[in-house]
């Protein structure tokens with residue numbers, strides 16, 4: 184019989200005040216095979232761990248139970264300690280008597296009795312534990328970065344600079360993301376393009392980065408260190424391998440397509456480069472608007488292109504790549520104006536969103552940086568900015584704070600004053616949130632020196648009256664209703680996840696939170712990792728963020744990837760499924776239930792087998808196996824039944 | 835008062851983490867259950883449930899991730915199907931199917947775990963102890 188040792192933790196008074204820890208040790212100590220049982224004030228402390236190591240050696244223990252806090256906290260701590268004393272780490276188990284006992288009960292007697300049952304069940308499990316060795320698998324030292332905005336760009340550059348290969352996938356024709364659309368950035372007012380473009384160029388030229396724009400991830404399989412991805416590159420109808428990017432095709436194209444980059448304030452041809460600094464600087468043909476595709480005629484671009492790069496017969500291409508880690512930097516969108524019924528639902532011409540205003544401010548934008556309103560091109564003299572348009576509004580829209588709007592609205596109003604000196608900006612706000620370096624100072628400068636009128640309150644309604652746009656709001660500081668007849672209204676619309684993020688979540692099997700933003704493994708301690716190993720998060724896809732935060736998070740994600748790649752091999756939990764060859768009847772049910780393709784049929788032997796590297800240890804196949812041939816290591820049906828019996832006070 | 839014995843099978847990622855959160859948030863609930871931790875609710879075999887009834891449990895709680903949230907993609911859908919079948923089997927055995935409860939509890943739902951435990955204990959108290967003959971059936 185195995186020699187088992189049990190250590191019951193007081194956790195100061197956290198456990199000991201509701202559970203009689205001495206009694207637990209005493210009762211469990213009476214079980215057959217339990218050769219040592221004690222209680223100790225802090226098991227996780229250095230002396231506590233030393234005690235475990237010492238007793239393993241002294242008492243010649245074959246297995247150990249530490250009755251303490253949740254295994255999520257210290258299982259690995261104690262398993263390491265056991266390993267140091269020469270005990271196989273999988274011979275150590277944690278019995279959770281804190282989170283699931285002492286902290287949730289107050290009746291000392293009942294809590295003690297429950298704790299005894301919990302520990303006894305663990306003794307029964309451990310009795311039959313096998314010594315296991317971690318499964319070691321190789322690592323493909325190449326990363327996939329999804330999304331070519333500032334977060335994806337930064338992550339790709341950091342990983343590539345460390346000497347590892349990166350595939351950067353972006354669904355638009357160019358990288359750059361929303362940051363490329365911005366005019367100037369708060370609080371320093373440096374030009375967005377000027378700080379972004381060099382990074383975009385660096386990505387385009389980096390020897391370790393394979394840039395795949397106009398492409399999406401179609402499928403991913405495998406596990407940390409060993410993923411296989413399928414990437415679909417949309418047909419650009421231009422052969423980029425020979426195109427020089429001269430731009431002649433874009434000049435002759437007679438079609439007029441609203442530019443989404445310019446928020447529809449300008450048009451481009453059906454063959455176009457989204458913006459002058461695009462990387463790669465190669466055009467694509469928008470099939471839907473191309474006259475040749477619609478009528479079979481035109482073909483002006485084809486005639487103009489001397490090197491023959493226009494290829495109307497091009498098709499989508501699918502590439503397969505092996506990678507070891509994935510950084511998801513899928514970016515954000517803003518709430519469409521059409522969702523904001525109270526603010527005209529996008530039908531009032533001079534009500535625009537913040538990104539559209541960025542394009543008006545941008546020196547390379549559709550108005551060359553002059554502020555002109557969309558309806559008649561007039562320079563607006565009264566401009567109303569509305570914050571929290573769709574944010575912090577759990578009844579009608581999004582419950583959360585979009586975080587960046589306070590600052591960018593202040594920036595908008597300030598830049599507007601710099602361009603239109605006799606103009607009057609108003610800002611409606613609920614609160615001004617300026618958590619960030621230099622942010623509060625920036626806000627004070629705007630409020631005190633720039634003549635911006637801040638009105639604390641919500642805007643109830645926006646509607647058109649003749650050539651004017653009427654804004655009805657309340658100023659909660661004076662308690663009065665306010666009506667402003669504005670020339671232009673700019674809504675700071677809520678930051679939302681991209682539509683494609685939900686699709687991506689499903690394809691990658693990662694998790695999203697209730698608002699659709701990507702979920703991190705731990706909100707405080709693991710903010711750049713997904714719960715699923717091998718996936719890392721960067722930028723606003725995980726939650727609203729400004730540029731410095733996105734860059735910092737991208738750097739953090741890159742670091743995680745680099746540290747993963749710096750290992751020789753990866754170790755995986757060996758508590759996987761296995762098959763008793765004598766019992767297996769070859770029914771193949773296990774193969775059909777495995778979500779990871781880890782079960783295969785061995786034709787020669789006529790039985791089902793397990794690929795341990797692919798098995799994640801969920802145990803679905805074990806439950807499905809009709810003849811009991813498939814078992815989960817260290818959680819067999821016998822172990823489970825013995826645990827149940829012990830939990831119920833039986834033998 | 836009759837104090838029912840409950841066995842709780844919890845997946846570690848959601849329901850188990852929810853139970854931990856109930857602890858971290860110090861939400862008190864009835865001490866009638868003992869939790870057994872699985873990686874996924876999809877590991878739970880109807881046989882385990884019957885075994886629990888046979889060995890003296892008055893109620894069995896199965897806790898998993900919300901549909902769509904299973905850490906292993908679809909383990910909880912398998913659980914759902916198995917529990918549906920098992921409930922019918924319990925009828926045949928004369929075990930009230932209310933003694934088996936399936937709940938989706940996320941890692942953020944500590945309060946839900948506590949209230950499920952309170953509610954289930956109450957329910958089992960009102961059902962009273964299981965007849966020994968019925969218990970035999972489960973064996």
Ligand code: FES
Nearest residue numbers: 845874898899904
């Ligand atoms: S992991 Fe929770 S139900 Fe599958």
